[in-house]
Amino acid sequence: MATTYYRSLFPRDLFAEIDSLQREMQQALGLGPSIRGFTRGFPALNVGGTPGSLEIYAFAPGIDPASIDVQVEKGMLTIAGERKAVEVPEAATVHIGERFAGTFRRVLPLPDDIDSNAVEGSYRDGVLHVRIQRREEAQPRRITIH
Amino acid sequence: MNDNTAVTRTSEAAHREGALLPPVDVIEDARGIILYADLPGVPKEKLNLQVEDNSLIISGDLALDMPEGMEASHADVSQPRYRRVFTLSRDLDLEQASAEFANGELTLRIPKAAHAQPRRIEVRAA
Numbered sequence: 001m002a003t004t005y006y007r008s009l010f011p012r013d014l015f016a017e018i019d020s021l022q023r024e025m026q027q028a029l030g031l032g033p034s035i036r037g038f039t040r041g042f043p044a045l046n047v048g049g050t051p052g053s054l055e056i057y058a059f060a061p062g063i064d065p066a067s068i069d070v071q072v073e074k075g076m077l078t079i080a081g082e083r084k085a086v087e088v089p090e091a092a093t094v095h096i097g098e099r100f101a102g103t104f105r106r107v108l109p110l111p112d113d114i115d116s117n118a119v120e121g122s123y124r125d126g127v128l129h130v131r132i133q134r135r136e137e138a139q140p141r142r143i144t145i146h
Numbered sequence: 147m148n149d150n151t152a153v154t155r156t157s158e159a160a161h162r163e164g165a166l167l168p169p170v171d172v173i174e175d176a177r178g179i180i181l182y183a184d185l186p187g188v189p190k191e192k193l194n195l196q197v198e199d200n201s202l203i204i205s206g207d208l209a210l211d212m213p214e215g216m217e218a219s220h221a222d223v224s225q226p227r228y229r230r231v232f233t234l235s236r237d238l239d240l241e242q243a244s245a246e247f248a249n250g251e252l253t254l255r256i257p258k259a260a261h262a263q264p265r266r267i268e269v270r271a272a
Contacts, residue, residue, distance in 0.1 A: 043186075044222035050213050057210055059186035059223055061250030086182055089175055098169035099184050122211075126186035126250020129211060 042100040043079065043128070045108065051140055054114055054132045058106070061126030068128060072116045077130065080105040165229035168204065176264050178257035179238060185228045186250035193247050195254070197240055204252065205229040237261075 043060035058079050060068065068081040085101035088094055110116075110132065118133035171182040185193065188206035196203040206228045234240070239259040246253045 045220065046210075046218065046223050047220040048212065048216040048218040050216050053213065055213065055216055057187075057223075059250075061184045061186040063249070086171055086173070088173055092173050092175035094171065094173050095179075096170055096172040099171050099182060100169070123249075124211065125189050125209070126184070127210060 041106050042083070042104045043106060045106060047108065052134055054111065054134065056108065056130040056132070058128040058130070059126065060104075060128050063126075065123035065128070068123070070119075070121050070128070070130060072110070072114075072119050072132065075110050075112070077108045077110055077132070078105065079108075079128065079130075164225055165205070165227045166223065166225045167230055168206075168228045170230070176258075178255060181232075181252075181254040181256070183230070183252040183254070184250060185247075185252060187223065188228065188250060190247050193252065195245060197234070200234050202232045202234050202240075203229070204232075204254075 043058040045059070046057040048055045048057075056077065060079075060081070060083070063081060063083055068079065071078045071080075080103070082103045083101055086099075113134045114132045115135045116132070119130060121128060121130045123129070168183045168185050170184075173180045173182075183204055185204075185206045187208040187210055189209050192207040192209055194203075194205045196205070208223070208226050208228075237258050238256045240256060243254065243256045245255075
């Protein structure tokens with residue numbers, strides 16, 4: 001990624017150059033693997049599932065976990081809160097200001113088979129992890145054939 | 147010498163595999179520069195701050211607590227690592243730099259070298 005901004009004067013090899021060109025194009029089209037600007041909203045979300053649970057990861061660095069509001073209601077998961085901007089001392093210059101600051105709210109529609117009473121949340125390394133159990137009757141069962 | 151080669155290779159490999167660009171804030175005042183970077187999902191022991199030649203390399207590997215057999219259905223964060231390189235300038239004193247990393251938020255303070263501290267030059271009437 002670094003070559004997007006800081007080009008080396010002497011190209012390493014052709015493949016590396018093609019690779020970096022491709023990344024630059026992806027970046028320009030907004031397809032790049034970039035977290036920058038959080039174009040899809042803050043916090044960035046990863047969602048996954050197992051047969052027994054739904055796993056949601058919200059990338060919300062530098063926030064007091066107690067101040068994050070997580071709600072499951074009407075088939076929706078809402079994650080809301082506020083991230084304070086860093087203090088800029090007087091007579092200081094801001095050279096780059098990319099990080100998100102302000103209030104945020106992200107809403108995620110949930111599948112039908114979840115149990116809205118079995119939700120647990122944890123916060124580690126700036127990631128809020130919400131685990132929602134699926135309802136037992138909805139879990140796949142293996143039927144033994146006699 | 148050998149160590150140096152190894153470092154170069156690792157960073158090359160990381161570069162090829164692709165990495166997320168962590169968003170940063172860079173603030174400068176008379177005393178120095180403060181760089182804040184967001185690297186959520188990176189535990190402290192997986193954060194790497196390196197100075198190579200005239201560059202500062204910030205990198206880190208994500209370590210999410212994922213249950214076995216989890217299938218991802220949506221991923222805003224689609225790479226397992228972060229990486230970003232900054233070119234440093236000579237007026238910064240890296241020997242005196244200090245870093246804190248908590249809750250996925252890096253705070254790096256790099257003071258200006260003593261010779262680069264602003265000095266007021268008095269102008270006297272001739």
